[in-house]
Amino acid sequence: xxxxNDIFETYNWDDTKAxxxxxxxxxxxxxxxxxKRTLEDFKALVSPAAAPYLEQMAQIxxxxxxxxxxxxxxxYVPLYLSNECSNICTYCGFSYxxxxxxxxxxxxxxxxxxxxxxxxxxxxxxxxxxxxxVNVHVDYFKKVLxxxxxxxxxxxxxxxxxxLEDYEQLTPYGLNTVLVYQETYHQEDYKxxxxxxKKSNFKYxxxxxxxxxxxxxxKMGLGVLIGLEDWRTDCFFTALxxxxxxxxxxxxxxxxxxxxxxxxxxxxxxKVEMSDRELVQLICAYRIFNEEVELxxxxxxxxxxxxxIIKLGITSISAGSKTNPGGYVVAPExxxxxxxxxxxSPAEIAKVITAQGYEAVWKDWDKxxx
Amino acid sequence: MLKIADKIFNSRxxxxxxxxxxxxxxxxxxxxxGSELVTVALKxxxxxxxxxxxxxxxxKYPHINLLPNTSxxxxxxxxxxxxxxxxxxxETNWIxxxxxxxxxxxxxxxxxxxxxxxELSKLGFIVLPYIHADPVLCKRLxxxxxxAVMPLGSPIGSNKGLKTIDFLEIIISQSNVxxxxxxxxxxxxxxxWAMEIGADAVLVNTAIAISANPxxxxxxxKLAVEAGRMAFEAKLASAVSHAVASSPLTSFLDE
Numbered sequence: 042x043x044x045x046n047d048i049f050e051t052y053n054w055d056d057t058k059a060x061x062x063x064x065x066x067x068x069x070x071x072x073x074x075x076x077k078r079t080l081e082d083f084k085a086l087v088s089p090a091a092a093p094y095l096e097q098m099a100q101i102x103x104x105x106x107x108x109x110x111x112x113x114x115x116x117y118v119p120l121y122l123s124n125e126c127s128n129i130c131t132y133c134g135f136s137y138x139x140x141x142x143x144x145x146x147x148x149x150x151x152x153x154x155x156x157x158x159x160x161x162x163x164x165x166x167x168x169x170x171x172x173x174x175v176n177v178h179v180d181y182f183k184k185v186l187x188x189x190x191x192x193x194x195x196x197x198x199x200x201x202x203x204x205l206e207d208y209e210q211l212t213p214y215g216l217n218t219v220l221v222y223q224e225t226y227h228q229e230d231y232k233x234x235x236x237x238x239k240k241s242n243f244k245y246x247x248x249x250x251x252x253x254x255x256x257x258x259x260k261m262g263l264g265v266l267i268g269l270e271d272w273r274t275d276c277f278f279t280a281l282x283x284x285x286x287x288x289x290x291x292x293x294x295x296x297x298x299x300x301x302x303x304x305x306x307x308x309x310x311x312k313v314e315m316s317d318r319e320l321v322q323l324i325c326a327y328r329i330f331n332e333e334v335e336l337x338x339x340x341x342x343x344x345x346x347x348x349x350i351i352k353l354g355i356t357s358i359s360a361g362s363k364t365n366p367g368g369y370v371v372a373p374e375x376x377x378x379x380x381x382x383x384x385x386s387p388a389e390i391a392k393v394i395t396a397q398g399y400e401a402v403w404k405d406w407d408k409x410x411x
Numbered sequence: 412m413l414k415i416a417d418k419i420f421n422s423r424x425x426x427x428x429x430x431x432x433x434x435x436x437x438x439x440x441x442x443x444x445g446s447e448l449v450t451v452a453l454k455x456x457x458x459x460x461x462x463x464x465x466x467x468x469x470x471k472y473p474h475i476n477l478l479p480n481t482s483x484x485x486x487x488x489x490x491x492x493x494x495x496x497x498x499x500x501x502e503t504n505w506i507x508x509x510x511x512x513x514x515x516x517x518x519x520x521x522x523x524x525x526x527x528x529x530e531l532s533k534l535g536f537i538v539l540p541y542i543h544a545d546p547v548l549c550k551r552l553x554x555x556x557x558x559a560v561m562p563l564g565s566p567i568g569s570n571k572g573l574k575t576i577d578f579l580e581i582i583i584s585q586s587n588v589x590x591x592x593x594x595x596x597x598x599x600x601x602x603x604w605a606m607e608i609g610a611d612a613v614l615v616n617t618a619i620a621i622s623a624n625p626x627x628x629x630x631x632x633k634l635a636v637e638a639g640r641m642a643f644e645a646k647l648a649s650a651v652s653h654a655v656a657s658s659p660l661t662s663f664l665d666e
Contacts, residue, residue: 107621109568111430194454260514287515292485294514333515398432407454409496410483 044251045285046244049278054227058274064088073097078330083280086326087273095322102325102354105332113402114394115335115357116387117165117197118158121366122146122185124376126171128238130224132266132302134364134378135171137238141376145176148188150371155192157369161361161387164194164404167220169364169378172201172240179207186214195406197262201239202249208256215408220262221249222298226278227270234269250282254290261286261293262337267320268302268311276323280330296335296357297327303341303379317346321353328354340381347383347390351397360390413611415589416505416537416558418476422447423606424636425478425591427616428466429455431625438469440619444629450478450507450614453493458500467501478539480507486520487527494531506531507561508540517567521548525555532556541567541593544575546582553588560586561614563594564605568617570597573604583609599628599635606639607647 064085072082073094085091091098123145126135146154158166168185170177177200186196197218198211208219225231228243235241253261263282265275276299283295299320302311315323320342327336338347338355340362347358363369365377385393391401413420426446431437441449449470457464470477479497484490487510494506508531510524511517524540525548531538537558542548544562552560562582565571572595573579583590589611596602602613615632622628 108570108617111617111620112432113430291515292512395433400431400433402455404457405452405455406483407458407493407496409493410454410489 044248045282046247048281048285049226049247052278052281054274057277058271060084061088061273061277064090066090066093069094072329073101080277080281080284080330083326083330084277086329087276087323091322091326092318095318095325098325098329099321099353102328103352105328106336106354106356109332110356112399114351114355114399115165115402115405116163116391117167117195117337117357117359118161118163118387119167119169119199119339119359119362119364120154120158121169121364121368121378122151122181123170123173123177124366124378125173125176126238127174128172128240129236130240131234131236132224132269133171134376139376144366144372144375145173145181146366146371148184150367151185151188153370154367155189159192162391162403163387165197165406166193166195167197167199167359169198170200172238174201174239177201179203179210182211182216183214186211186216190215190408194404194408197260199262202246203252205252205255208253208258212256212258216258217406218260218262218296219253219258220264220296220298221246221253222262222264222266222300223247223279223282224266225269226265226275226282230270247282250286251289254286254293258293260296260335262296262298264298264300266300266302267315268313271313272315272319272323276327280327283331283334294335295333296337298337298339299323299327300339300341303382320346321350324350324354340383341379343382344385348393348397351394351399358390358394360385360387413589415539420447420612421445422633422636423612423640424602424632425450425593425612425614426619426629427614428452428470429616430620434465434469436625437466437620440625440629441470441475442472443626443633444615444619445633446629447474448476448478448612450480450616451501452482453479453497454483458496476505477501477503478505478507479503480509480541482509482511484510485512485523486510487523487530490523490527491530491534494527494536495534498536504535505537506539508538511541519543519563521545524548525551528552528557529555539591544578544582546578546585549582549586549590553586557588559589559591559611561591561593564592564601565595567594569595570618571595572597572601576604576608579605579610580608599631602632603635603639603642606636607642609643612636 061084068085069091072085124135125143199220335356337357365375394401422445425448427450481490481493510520528538539559541561549560565574591612592605592610593614619629
């Protein structure tokens, strides 16, 4: 087996979807009673049949999360390096056909942004870019990592998928975690939403976590953009992908995200709406299926929703985020990737976390750890 | 009293600092536990500014000894590097060696652990390695200078109790260094059981940190560890699961 794609190709979207929608309350009850849950159990947990069991799922999810992670929430913040992009993605503010002025942070601008983020208390940072292989390439990332490494305990990246050799070049510079979202596992829809640019290659993207595993990346983040396709089916494929990766790249950690499509300048309306209730179902299903995976929530979600899911299974949370390069200090008006819903400061979020009987953790890694 | 390297411990309950809902609550729980050896993940603290680190500040008591741990490292090389950093920053040569390259179940790597123990012992560290309940590995660690062994009772954070009981008993029976049962102890009765079979100490974190009342739970563990130790020292009567036969099989020898 060379990559996840070999397994993925044995599945058919429509059959998978049908099997999820065919799950019954008996299947859900069996999944809830099991000690180790299978992928078939996961299907039951995300199926419409599980809706009446939401409270029970939330209780289990909370207990499992407490046992593994304790009463803590990891704080992180995105730092957008660039909004230049050669891809067309129908749902993204950075899409090439969105004719707005673009920006990539210079070293001096980068350090101003770093200072602003540090002043908020952050030790864990997530670097984000579009995909522009002319200006924002492996050498640029090396320079960025070199500059910021002394300032952060933990560095993640959400950038264009790269070759194995590129990742191998970046890890010695302190790159710990890479997030790469498949957006959707529906191949035809994927093509429709990514008509131009390197990103249009579904297979290259779906095989990216394999390259990350081979490069020995400490942690990788998976997820789909919810709203493009049937979320239950897309999230089943995410769970399948996760299970494959855990077995093959057993030295890596994993995290999952579940971004719901947000408005942006020039935007696409979601094809599929996911209600708050359904998002809670998904979060609990992921947790019950996998006790060890990290679950992350961003400022895409509203304050009321975020406050209420702190205890349900989430393990990391961002706050005070800007989704544009220079957003913290140097260019607050530059093109943003999406509008955020929760504008509260990190200190305010930390207070909310404390009020719920949890501790906001700012540092849970160290630059001395490889 | 328990002696590890050159230190005497009145309490046989070792504790951890993770998973608490606040550092204030952690401090109170650790005080209630009476613990004199508290492990701290290097990755959680700001070693550069350790005089300002909230977590470290709350452990500043004369009776509390810090036991920095290497959680997060994947091999011996990284572990040795992390231990040296901890020694420099926290001014202790004690180190809890945790090498778990498997981040899902946090299973300790016996090969890398043996290598790192040997190297760190040579560098003057007091090494307490977290390991599987593997009796042969324990003897090999003794050979390379370990100060104690810390076999797991069950997977870390699982609260499943002493699943490895048979192996723990072998380890305890043949060990020349203190045996500290680490990982998996989910309730005071588990801790008491470990002490009753002759463990020198136990390390408890999750079961205290995530209970509804960590301070009370810490006190409960304190009592359980003391009770278990007392029972061990008083020599438990062995359990008898059968009645004494009315026609003994060996009575003919007396005829």
